[in-house]
Amino acid sequence: MPAKILSIKGDEAEVDFGGAIRKTNLSxxxxxxxxxxxxxxxxxxxxxxxxxxxxxxxxxxxxxxxTKQD
Amino acid sequence: xxxxxxxxxxxxxxxxSKLREMDLELRFMHVCGTHQDTLVKFGLERMLSEVGITIGxxxxxxxxxxxxxxxxxxxxxxxxGVTITVFGDMMAVPTPVGSLADIxxxxxxxxxVYSVEDALRMSADVERMVFMAIGFETTSPSTAYALLNEPPxxxxxxxxxxxxxxxxxxxxxxxxxxIDGLIQPGHVATITGTEIFERFAGPKGVPQVVTGFEPLDLxxxxxxxxxxxxxxxxxxxxxxxxxxxxxxxxxxxxxxSRAFRPVDRAWRGFPVLxxxxxxVADDLADHNARLIYEDVLRxxxxxxxxxxxxxxxxxxxxxxxxxxxxxxGKGCSPKRPMGPCMVSREGSCxxxxxxxx
Ligand code: SF4
Numbered sequence: 248m249p250a251k252i253l254s255i256k257g258d259e260a261e262v263d264f265g266g267a268i269r270k271t272n273l274s275x276x277x278x279x280x281x282x283x284x285x286x287x288x289x290x291x292x293x294x295x296x297x298x299x300x301x302x303x304x305x306x307x308x309x310x311x312x313x314t315k316q317d
Numbered sequence: 318x319x320x321x322x323x324x325x326x327x328x329x330x331x332x333x334s335k336l337r338e339m340d341l342e343l344r345f346m347h348v349c350g351t352h353q354d355t356l357v358k359f360g361l362e363r364m365l366s367e368v369g370i371t372i373g374x375x376x377x378x379x380x381x382x383x384x385x386x387x388x389x390x391x392x393x394x395x396x397x398g399v400t401i402t403v404f405g406d407m408m409a410v411p412t413p414v415g416s417l418a419d420i421x422x423x424x425x426x427x428x429x430v431y432s433v434e435d436a437l438r439m440s441a442d443v444e445r446m447v448f449m450a451i452g453f454e455t456t457s458p459s460t461a462y463a464l465l466n467e468p469p470x471x472x473x474x475x476x477x478x479x480x481x482x483x484x485x486x487x488x489x490x491x492x493x494x495x496i497d498g499l500i501q502p503g504h505v506a507t508i509t510g511t512e513i514f515e516r517f518a519g520p521k522g523v524p525q526v527v528t529g530f531e532p533l534d535l536x537x538x539x540x541x542x543x544x545x546x547x548x549x550x551x552x553x554x555x556x557x558x559x560x561x562x563x564x565x566x567x568x569x570x571x572x573x574s575r576a577f578r579p580v581d582r583a584w585r586g587f588p589v590l591x592x593x594x595x596x597v598a599d600d601l602a603d604h605n606a607r608l609i610y611e612d613v614l615r616x617x618x619x620x621x622x623x624x625x626x627x628x629x630x631x632x633x634x635x636x637x638x639x640x641x642x643x644x645x646g647k648g649c650s651p652k653r654p655m656g657p658c659m660v661s662r663e664g665s666c667x668x669x670x671x672x673x674x
Contacts, residue, residue: 274462275568285507288404289431293561293566296558304323307533
């Protein structure tokens with residue numbers, strides 16, 4: 248589940264992880280307050296690209312509506 | 318929460334009916350405990366088997382692929398008076414000389430941590446601290462970060478980190494199991510990028526889709542695989558571009574290359590796999606538990622990898638399903654596990670047991 252960055256101090260960020268506030272190490276990703284990151288074992292390992300997320304959903308729907316197969 | 322939309326049921330049933338129309342008989346594999354959890358928890362395993370698709374979990378559970386020998390190393394260190402920190406799932410893994418939980422009960426200092434940073438913090442209160450580091454490319458960068466950022470002098474790492482691609486090479490070369498497509502793990506690919514999987518693509522390869530972890534991600538991943546099979550393609554596609562970039566996370570990989578060196582090592586269920594594990598780099602030898610405690614480890618009890626009756630090895634190679642192990646739910650349950658696949662929450666036996674009807 249993606250966590251939302253609430254504040255950043257050096258390599259450390261405070262994130263909202265589905266309602267729970269946690270600290271995470273942010274040294275491996277470039278992300279800003281308000282953005283979402285994927286967290287693993289206490290470290291943010293990647294930023295979630297919200298535009299890609301929206302596009303994925305849209306693509307799925309379009310492609311499911313359009314692909315007709317017999 | 319934005320990811321709730323990745324669980325939309327009407328889209329899910331559309332994917333299932335598309336798959337039904339395709340009229341297939343396929344066997345896919347994934348290599349990730351989180352994928353297995355989603356598949357079983359949301360009933361996708363059953364839905365997919367009704368449209369001719371079976372999906373099994375391969376060697377994608379860090380606790381499970383760690384060998385008995387490595388757990389015994391940690392036990393031996395703890396018995397010698399060193400403080401051992403581990404991820405929780407490691408505690409109950411049985412070995413012929415007991416589990417870490419057993420020796421903790423006998424008075425050894427074994428502690429559960431959620432991240433390597435917990436272990437670093439605890440180092441201040443103990444004489445000698447060893448962090449038993451497990452996990453694939455997703456987890457090892459955090460250990461690398463700790464090793465490279467001036468860890469306390471008394472802190473060292475017993476590295477049991479593994480690299481996933483060599484295990485896939487082994488699975489294919491052993492040829493025991495028919496795999497029509499691979500659901501590649503989104504979190505490993507987050508670090509490695511997608512190119513690393515190209516070597517399994519092409520005319521002699523298999524269709525692969527790097528896939529996310531919501532139920533719809535998995536269904537779409539399966540659909541994309543099925544489509545590749547139908548169209549005779551064997552490519553690496555990415556269903557999870559919102560997190561996985563083609564180049565992965567270069568910063569994390571840079572940490573890995575500075576803190577570790579690849580070494581040959583056996584995995585549970587597999588022989589020694591070339592360059593399949595990470596050992597602490599030579600210039601960080603002061604923090605390599607295997608070197609610091611060489612004398613202690615030399616006296617570690619010699620144990621057999623084969624855990625009488627437990628078929629985790631075959632489960633990890635995708636040859637049998639957990640339910641096919643005669644001990645499943647009988648002699649073996651999470652309360653009394655006979656093997657790591659029943660201990661770890663990422664283990665296929667544990668997941669099947671938790672969500673069984
Ligand atoms: S059910 Fe238990 S004994 Fe059987 S393979 Fe799984 S962990 Fe091993």
